[in-house]
Amino acid sequence: MEFGGIPQEVTADGQLLEDLAEVARDAALLHGLLMRTRDAPNSSEVVGHAPFALFPSPVPKSLFLQALAAQPLFNRLVDRISRDPEFLENVLASTIKVDDFTARLFSIYRHVLQEGPKQSIVLGLNRSDYMVDQDRDGGMSLKQIEINTIAASFGGLTSQMPDVHRYVMAFVITLFQNAKKILDNNPAAGLAKGLAKAWELYGSERAVVMFLVEEIQRNIYDHRYIENELWKRNIPVIRRRFEEVFKTGSLDQEKRLFVGGKEVAIVYFRNGYMPQNYTEQSWEVRLMMERSLAIKCPDIGTHLAGTKKVQQELARPGVLESFFPNEPDAVDQIRATFAGQYTLDMGEEGDRTVAMALAEPDVFVLKPQREGGGNNIYGSEICQVLEAVKGGSERTAYILMDKIRPRPSHNYLLRPGEPLRLNACLSELGAFGAYVRHGKDMVMNECVGHLLRTKSVEYSDGGVAAGVAVLDNPLLV
Ligand code: ADP
Ligand code: MG
Numbered sequence: 001m002e003f004g005g006i007p008q009e010v011t012a013d014g015q016l017l018e019d020l021a022e023v024a025r026d027a028a029l030l031h032g033l034l035m036r037t038r039d040a041p042n043s044s045e046v047v048g049h050a051p052f053a054l055f056p057s058p059v060p061k062s063l064f065l066q067a068l069a070a071q072p073l074f075n076r077l078v079d080r081i082s083r084d085p086e087f088l089e090n091v092l093a094s095t096i097k098v099d100d101f102t103a104r105l106f107s108i109y110r111h112v113l114q115e116g117p118k119q120s121i122v123l124g125l126n127r128s129d130y131m132v133d134q135d136r137d138g139g140m141s142l143k144q145i146e147i148n149t150i151a152a153s154f155g156g157l158t159s160q161m162p163d164v165h166r167y168v169m170a171f172v173i174t175l176f177q178n179a180k181k182i183l184d185n186n187p188a189a190g191l192a193k194g195l196a197k198a199w200e201l202y203g204s205e206r207a208v209v210m211f212l213v214e215e216i217q218r219n220i221y222d223h224r225y226i227e228n229e230l231w232k233r234n235i236p237v238i239r240r241r242f243e244e245v246f247k248t249g250s251l252d253q254e255k256r257l258f259v260g261g262k263e264v265a266i267v268y269f270r271n272g273y274m275p276q277n278y279t280e281q282s283w284e285v286r287l288m289m290e291r292s293l294a295i296k297c298p299d300i301g302t303h304l305a306g307t308k309k310v311q312q313e314l315a316r317p318g319v320l321e322s323f324f325p326n327e328p329d330a331v332d333q334i335r336a337t338f339a340g341q342y343t344l345d346m347g348e349e350g351d352r353t354v355a356m357a358l359a360e361p362d363v364f365v366l367k368p369q370r371e372g373g374g375n376n377i378y379g380s381e382i383c384q385v386l387e388a389v390k391g392g393s394e395r396t397a398y399i400l401m402d403k404i405r406p407r408p409s410h411n412y413l414l415r416p417g418e419p420l421r422l423n424a425c426l427s428e429l430g431a432f433g434a435y436v437r438h439g440k441d442m443v444m445n446e447c448v449g450h451l452l453r454t455k456s457v458e459y460s461d462g463g464v465a466a467g468v469a470v471l472d473n474p475l476l477v
Helices: 014-030 061-082 085-098 100-115 157-169 173-179 187-202 220-232 242-248 280-291 300-305 308-314 319-323 328-335 348-359 380-389 393-397
Strands: 034-036 047-049 057-059 121-134 140-148 208-212 237-240 249-251 257-259 262-269 295-297 364-368 398-402 409-414 422-438 441-456 470-472 474-476
Touching: 014 047, 014 157, 014 409, 034 220, 057 061, 057 409, 057 422, 057 441, 061 121, 061 140, 061 300, 061 319, 061 328, 061 422, 061 441, 061 474, 085 100, 085 300, 085 308, 085 393, 100 280, 100 300, 121 187, 121 295, 140 308, 157 173, 157 187, 157 220, 157 441, 157 470, 187 220, 187 262, 187 295, 187 422, 187 441, 208 220, 208 242, 220 237, 242 249, 242 257, 242 280, 249 280, 308 319, 308 398, 319 328, 348 364, 348 380, 348 393, 348 398, 364 380, 380 393, 393 398, 409 441, 409 470
Parallel strands: 057 474, 208 237, 208 262, 262 295
Antiparallel strands: 034 047, 121 140, 121 422, 249 257, 257 262, 364 398, 409 422, 422 441, 441 470
């Protein structure tokens, strides 16, 4: 019997497994798969390895290629949505009445729109996430979970994963051949390429790329890989928190953004995607940055284009067509990845969604307008929440989505301090997108790599940062 590609000689041999895990942890450290510790999250004096899977996990080759091929289309779609105020206004109208966070973002969007955007260079770095759905007959299809248009992470660390698994597999004779099947993957370089392109277009040698970072920076090495690619090109980088920008940031008469005396060419958000990231001061800072001449990655419209409400609206008949009026193939390619999604807006359609969810909660996921993992609602809790909000407009803070059911495979998840255990696991595949638009011209539009995150089936939600998923590599089957 095989466990998703792991030979029985390995699963049955406790000593071999212990040895392999040790080799793997060393490989992770050697190759720089690093994360700061929970105890000292802002110090690099003592670091550990990021959580990762001992073996690569199987992913059907055709679906993997489908995800990569769709990415440039998703880039264009996000870009078009970000430039369509009427669409965003209509779609988010019900959400912003009940969801304060989205409402605050939206008010910044309106403000910038009224003032007239200063910058015609747009840089998008995003990640579209998928799971492989298995239907009752065993048929498999690629289904999008969400698209992250702000602070999409792990492009740096995952660039180190191929070497870690190649190293581990070289230690097991029967896996040796498979080591060659681990794909190259370097989103760090691709994301940096997007940043570099936008920086060049900004056109000032002394202007810096500013990473807007969190208070707690356990995942700093993920950023550092991208940062390093920029330094290699002689592009200066600074890292600042909201508070620091509040204290030392300002706009000049041309609305150029200066922070601590340095002109900022690009604000690269690695923070600012959830309400907890903001104080009143940070909101002021966000508005100042959005009004500025600096290139925002993402700008506020692109941030809003990544909301779950927009995702649900895109699944409605005719909406994709309106963004790609003469490109039926593009529409088909994007739509093929959509799972069923349903509105909870007030009215008959929303009422039907409520009834459907209450009748069969186990086949759906209820999603609020949040990012960062751990916010979705599943199973009987869907009934509790919907019973409480179904009669009023609070329900419009959520959307309902078909639950995707991937086939589990087995793996060992390595986290510092945790024992080795064979787990039934589910994987989520991400495709990294990078694009740069200058006025009307798309001057770069690429898929720049992939991410595979794997978690034990016990968890319905949560990513790597939340301590649930681990980094992995796809083994194409
Ligand atoms: P977040 O912005 O918090 O990352 P996601 O939409 O990515 O929100 O959901 C978080 C996690 O919940 C995903 O990583 C996935 O594991 C699970 N999930 C989300 N949507 C679905 C779905 N439709 N079917 C199955 N699992 C889902
Ligand atoms: Mg997610």
